[in-house]
Amino acid sequence: MDQTVPLAPMKMRGKGVSVFYGEKQALHGVDLDVPERQVTALIGPSGCGKSTFLRCLNRMNDTVEGARVEGDITLDGEDIYAPELDVVELRARVGMVFQKPNPFPKSIFDNVAYGPRIHGLARGKAELEEIVASSLKRAGLFEEVKDRLHDAGTGLSGGQQQRLCIARAIAVSPEVILMDEPCSALDPIATATVEALIDELKQNYTIVIVTHSMQQAARVSQQTAMFHLGRIVEVGPTEKMFQNPDDKRTRDYVTGRFG
Ligand SMILES: Nc1ncnc2c1ncn2[C@@H]1O[C@H](COP(=O)(O)OP(=O)(O)OP(=O)(O)O)[C@@H](O)[C@H]1O
Numbered sequence: 001m002d003q004t005v006p007l008a009p010m011k012m013r014g015k016g017v018s019v020f021y022g023e024k025q026a027l028h029g030v031d032l033d034v035p036e037r038q039v040t041a042l043i044g045p046s047g048c049g050k051s052t053f054l055r056c057l058n059r060m061n062d063t064v065e066g067a068r069v070e071g072d073i074t075l076d077g078e079d080i081y082a083p084e085l086d087v088v089e090l091r092a093r094v095g096m097v098f099q100k101p102n103p104f105p106k107s108i109f110d111n112v113a114y115g116p117r118i119h120g121l122a123r124g125k126a127e128l129e130e131i132v133a134s135s136l137k138r139a140g141l142f143e144e145v146k147d148r149l150h151d152a153g154t155g156l157s158g159g160q161q162q163r164l165c166i167a168r169a170i171a172v173s174p175e176v177i178l179m180d181e182p183c184s185a186l187d188p189i190a191t192a193t194v195e196a197l198i199d200e201l202k203q204n205y206t207i208v209i210v211t212h213s214m215q216q217a218a219r220v221s222q223q224t225a226m227f228h229l230g231r232i233v234e235v236g237p238t239e240k241m242f243q244n245p246d247d248k249r250t251r252d253y254v255t256g257r258f259g
Contacts, residue, residue, distance in 0.1 A: 008035035011176060011206040012057060012094075017071035019052050019061060026052045028230045029071065034176070034223075039198060039207045041217035041238065044227030045258060050210045053227070054178050057208060058094035059087055075176070092119055095169035099181040101161035103153035103168075108145050111153040111164055112136060115172035131171055138204075139167035140197050159190025166197065170205075177201065179209040183216065195220050214254050218242050226250040 012034040019027040027049045034040050034057075042050040052061070059080060061067040073080050080090055092115065103111050112132045115121075122128035132149070136142035141163040145156070153164050162182060169177055179198070183191040198207060198220045211217050217224055218238060225235040226249065234247040245251045252258045 008038055010034065011036040011076065012208075013072075013074045014053070014056065015072040017053065017056055017069065017073060019049070019056065019070075020068045021064070022066045026230055027056075030227075030230075030232050032225055032232060032235060034206060034208055036206050037202055037204070038223060039202050039209060039221040040223045040225065041221035042208065042210045042225050042227060043212075043214070043217050044253065046212075048227040049230045050227050051180055054180055054208060054210050057176070057178055058091050058096055060091075060096065062087065092172045093174055094176040094178060095172065095174035096178045096180070097162070097165050097169055097182050100185050101158055101165050103156070103161050103164050105152070105154060107150045108136075108153045108156070108164060109149040112167050112171045115168060119172055121172065135167040135171040136164075138170050138201070139163045140193065140200075141167055157190070159186050159193055162186060162190065162194055163197065166194075166201075170201075174205065176206045176208065179207065181210050181212060184212065191216075214242075214256070226253060228253075 010033045014030060014032045017027055017030040018025065030053055042054060044050055055061045056069055056073055061069055069081065075093065104114065109132055112135050113128055116128060116131050122131055133142060136145065141160060144160060153161065156164060183194050186194065195216060198209065201207060209220065221238045223235065224238045224241040226233050226241065226247065228249050234241065234245055234250045241250060242254050245254065
């Protein structure tokens with residue numbers, strides 16, 4: 001089976017990835033390559049391990065008590081589980097946007113400035129302001145908030161909050177952005193705005209998105225991986241996965257017949 005989308009270099013590679021939560025094995029030897037500057041969608045029925053795999057890509061499972069990860073995952077060929085690797089640095093390179101918008105209880109400005117401040121990315125006030133403005137612009141939010149940057153981030157609408165969280169992720173110049181059902185708490189209009197943004201962001205970032213919406217996977221991704229019971233049953237170019245999948249489980253799932 002062809003596991004890759006042709007011509008794109010691989011930004012991240014997972015090989016034989018298994019994850020255990022205590023005694024329970026949630027992933028069984030998953031292989032998945034993530035092409036650079038493309039959107040990879042992870043799909044599959046609830047509990048099949050999509051979020052678990054996503055969290056392996058920036059070692060968020062390290063924060064889950066009792067979780068153990070086996071196998072190899074590389075970023076630009078570097079082992080992200082190497083003992084000497086700085087996890088804080090890794091999470092700046094591989095950022096994350098969660099299901100529920102989770103702005104800090106701080107101003108819009110401070111939400112975006114948070115990462116650059118802790119990573120020492122700005123040499124002064126003007127540079128920090130520039131990073132905040134450009135991150136908000138790239139997240140498609142600047143025009144809506146430019147006159148109230150010092151208001152609370154939590155006062156924004158759900159869709160605006162999610163774009164604020166995307167701006168916060170972008171502000172530390174990540175290379176990869178992981179998104180765990182980023183639109184599940186949003187209405188259709190805010191969803192369309194975030195999807196358009198994802199499409200634009202792929203020019204500069206590699207994106208991996210977990211989604212339950214088949215329409216969303218089809219609209220935003222170039223590569224799709226179908227998970228089932230902790231394994232990948234099929235991975236390929238999104239168009240093929242939706243129009244002519246090899247595996248019956250993929251076919252049933254993308255057409256809504258999965259029982
Ligand atoms: N912190 C945890 N402790 C114990 N088991 C967990 C934990 N997180 C996930 N699991 C289990 O691991 C399996 C995979 O879960 P995961 O959340 O990765 O699936 P998913 O495909 O993302 O599901 P969903 O689509 O419902 O979000 C499930 O059986 C789940 O119950």
